[in-house]
Amino acid sequence: DGGITQSPKYLFRKEGQNVTLSCEQNLNHDAMYWYRQDPGQGLRLIYYSQIVNDFQKGDIAEGYSVSREKKESFPLTVTSAQKNPTAFYLCASSSWTSGVQETQYFGPGTRLLVL
């Protein structure tokens, strides 16, 4: 089955700790994205990557880092610099055709909680 997987489903972070959220897709999509969703709100873009070994900051990149070493994988690290990390994190992927992104498809999400 083709799709997007995220792990873990729930993640707990201690003060001063970096944590990494996993996102894998087998849809052969070129582009991948990370969003943050706070309760009752829409999605805000953290980082995106249109191609392997390249990524761009979104609207709220501060306190986060990413890598794109493989087409299938786009892990997100929430660093200790992110002072309010509690949120629902969603990974998405899409094709990218002639400079235009196609429909984005989402993984099941990771809920990050601070201890």
Next chain:
Amino acid sequence: GQNIDQPTEMTATEGAIVQINCTYQTSGFNGLFWYQQHAGEAPTFLSYNVLDGLEEKGRFSSFLSRSKGYSYLLLKELQMKDSASYLCAVRDGNAGNMLTFGGGTRLMVKP
């Protein structure tokens, strides 16, 4: 930048029809998407409009008017399982063709 507005909450009755509106302001409109998101789950794609008019998919339809910066999602024959948030997202050709999401409309379907 972009500004996307949707009502925060709506309530409707099982079996009825409901219309969820989305208005946007963008300099480089290049498509509008509707997603459904059940609580605690991932958004799932519902529909896409880039030209004016109505797109129908079973019980769900989406309408776009580019001149008015307006779209709506129409849900017919409402079922209890339609209780969810509905997200409107606009693709902006002047912003790298990235999506900007509205805050979402939480729909509650009552018996």
